[in-house]
Amino acid sequence: MIIDSHVHLGPTLLNHSGSVEFDATTAKATIAAMDEAGIDMGVSFAPLYEGGPFDDPDYKLANYAIAQAAHEFPDRFIPYARVNPNRKKAAVEEYRHSLDDLGLRGLMLHPDWESFYPTNERLMWPLAELCVEYGVPMTFHVGYYPKCQPMLFIPLAEAFPSVPIYLKHIGYEYWRDAVIMAQRYPNIYLETAGASTSGEIFAAIRLAGADKVCYGSDLPYVLPSVVIAKIRSLPASDADKELVLGLNSARINRVGEEQKSRTRSRQAPTGGSVPQEVQA
Amino acid sequence: MIVDCYTQLGPGINAHRTQLLQPMHDTSTAEGLIAVMDRVGIDRAIVFPPKWVGGDLVDPDYTQGNAFNHQAVTSNPKRLAGYVRVNPNFGAAAVQELQRGLGEYGFKGLMLDPEAENFDPGDKSLVYPLLETVRAAKLPVLFHSWYAPSEPALFWRVADDFPDVPIIIGHMGGRLTVDAALIAERAKNIFLETSDHMYRLHTFAHRLGVERILFGSNIPFAAPEAELFKVTVRNQLSQEEKDLILGGNAVRLHRLS
Numbered sequence: 155m156i157i158d159s160h161v162h163l164g165p166t167l168l169n170h171s172g173s174v175e176f177d178a179t180t181a182k183a184t185i186a187a188m189d190e191a192g193i194d195m196g197v198s199f200a201p202l203y204e205g206g207p208f209d210d211p212d213y214k215l216a217n218y219a220i221a222q223a224a225h226e227f228p229d230r231f232i233p234y235a236r237v238n239p240n241r242k243k244a245a246v247e248e249y250r251h252s253l254d255d256l257g258l259r260g261l262m263l264h265p266d267w268e269s270f271y272p273t274n275e276r277l278m279w280p281l282a283e284l285c286v287e288y289g290v291p292m293t294f295h296v297g298y299y300p301k302c303q304p305m306l307f308i309p310l311a312e313a314f315p316s317v318p319i320y321l322k323h324i325g326y327e328y329w330r331d332a333v334i335m336a337q338r339y340p341n342i343y344l345e346t347a348g349a350s351t352s353g354e355i356f357a358a359i360r361l362a363g364a365d366k367v368c369y370g371s372d373l374p375y376v377l378p379s380v381v382i383a384k385i386r387s388l389p390a391s392d393a394d395k396e397l398v399l400g401l402n403s404a405r406i407n408r409v410g411e412e413q414k415s416r417t418r419s420r421q422a423p424t425g426g427s428v429p430q431e432v433q434a
Numbered sequence: 435m436i437v438d439c440y441t442q443l444g445p446g447i448n449a450h451r452t453q454l455l456q457p458m459h460d461t462s463t464a465e466g467l468i469a470v471m472d473r474v475g476i477d478r479a480i481v482f483p484p485k486w487v488g489g490d491l492v493d494p495d496y497t498q499g500n501a502f503n504h505q506a507v508t509s510n511p512k513r514l515a516g517y518v519r520v521n522p523n524f525g526a527a528a529v530q531e532l533q534r535g536l537g538e539y540g541f542k543g544l545m546l547d548p549e550a551e552n553f554d555p556g557d558k559s560l561v562y563p564l565l566e567t568v569r570a571a572k573l574p575v576l577f578h579s580w581y582a583p584s585e586p587a588l589f590w591r592v593a594d595d596f597p598d599v600p601i602i603i604g605h606m607g608g609r610l611t612v613d614a615a616l617i618a619e620r621a622k623n624i625f626l627e628t629s630d631h632m633y634r635l636h637t638f639a640h641r642l643g644v645e646r647i648l649f650g651s652n653i654p655f656a657a658p659e660a661e662l663f664k665v666t667v668r669n670q671l672s673q674e675e676k677d678l679i680l681g682g683n684a685v686r687l688h689r690l691s
Contacts, residue, residue, distance in 0.1 A: 349609045351656055352661075356657075360456070376633050383660040384660040388458065389458050
């Protein structure tokens with residue numbers, strides 16, 4: 155089973171000034187790309203918000219689109235919410251709405267893009283407490299100074315030991331630091347998305363253990379088949395590669411288990427809408 | 435013909451086995467490297483000594499690594515070609531080693547790593563004499579490009595000052611591919627080498643001209659199957675364009691026969 159733990163999709167991709175590798179504005183287009191790469195499921199969340207035709211700085215439209223895709227294709231997506239923590243109470247409300255009404259099952263945050271520190275308890279703890287309440291993971295873009303380096307996740311990992319936390323991109327230039335976090339904290343996982351090199355992925359598996367590394371691609375910005383090829387080509391055991399490619403994320407996201415939380419993922423999402431021209 | 439423009443060969447690889455970033459293949463000998471090339475279908479590899487990281491072999495100036503590779507290339511002339519690697523911090527001795535490599539050894543270019551050796555690529559006293567030497571030989575220089583002080587911006591002035599020297603930015607600048615492309619658009623003697631590159635190869639190939647992209651694998655520190663796949667998977671590139679990236683450009687640039 156292959157689970158891609160880093161899938162961006164939704165109509166707000168139309169806002170992007172940068173290039174993507176293929177169309178992922180709709181669930182159908184995204185699934186076509188997943189099928190081509192042999193991906194069974196994708197952990198899906200909103201792309202970063204950039205100004206444009208869709209005015210959606212709070213990710214309300216984006217979260218709704220994620221929910222709609224997962225409702226339409228429940229066997230293909232593990233939908234996460236995305237919020238801007240700087241919106242404080244509104245961000246917590248949007249996340250609770252995502253869990254309660256939209257049936258989303260995790261939280262994706264980007265400290266660099268949204269500009270906040272993962273050490274900011276005032277912003278972060280209320281969101282993490284909801285993750286505890288609903289038994290769902292968090293996933294973070296990790297990398298550049300000053301807001302995303304792996305060590306900034308120490309307080310969060312210690313305060314919320316029951317919440318699985320993915321460190322995306324294996325921490326990019328701080329991949330050695332990310333490995334240290336995964337070695338020290340049982341709830342910290344490394345995710346291979348984007349420009350992680352095959353050498354870095356190999357080092358992460360060797361140093362942190364195959365049960366702490368999860369395949370992710372960052373589609374549609376990156377070709378998922380390329381990231382899968384990097385993992386498949388490593389001099390690691392087939393059993394370890396299966397863990398990395400999907401079994402770890404299946405465990406972390408409790409794929410196949412009845413959701414213990416109050417989420418109602420089989421119901422149609424409520425409380426949002428996607429503009430008509432996008433639905434067409 | 436598939437030519438790999440970025441492979442690391444020699445006994446210096448052994449000391450990397452205790453590093454955090456370990457080699458995936460044994461390229462301490464030519465036989466080890468050629469076995470990997472045969473497995474993935476690489477016809478010819480440009481080799482240089484790996485970064486010196488201590489161990490039993492004391493070779494901070496790469497004189498032993500270059501001599502070893504001379505033997506390896508001489509024994510396998512159809513499969514390997516050499517680049518001279520020097521540490522510019524050795525000053526005049528580095529220039530001498532480069533002259534030996536391009537003359538006596540018959541190597542096809544110069545490899546420099548500002549990140550490993552910690553020097554400024556634009557250093558006029560340490561680096562420019564080396565570039566004068568490759569200019570006289572009409573051969574290219576390949577720079578490792580990833581973290582400071584090897585980010586693409588630092589090669590801009592160098593490229594302007596040596597407009598007739600082909601300057602190859604390794605790894606397409608690492609995670610700074612867009613930086614590398616912006617500079618390469620403005621300095622036409624810059625080439626980009628693909629190993630461990632990030633994304634959208636076709637975009638950069640078409641922006642700069644496909645003749646300025648050179649395939650490399652970074653064997654033994656990356657999976658060459660994946661690095662080859664990153665080129666062949668591109669349906670936005672024609673077969674002719676892929677052939678140029680995978681080998682045609684390298685043959686022309688290095689006058690390989």
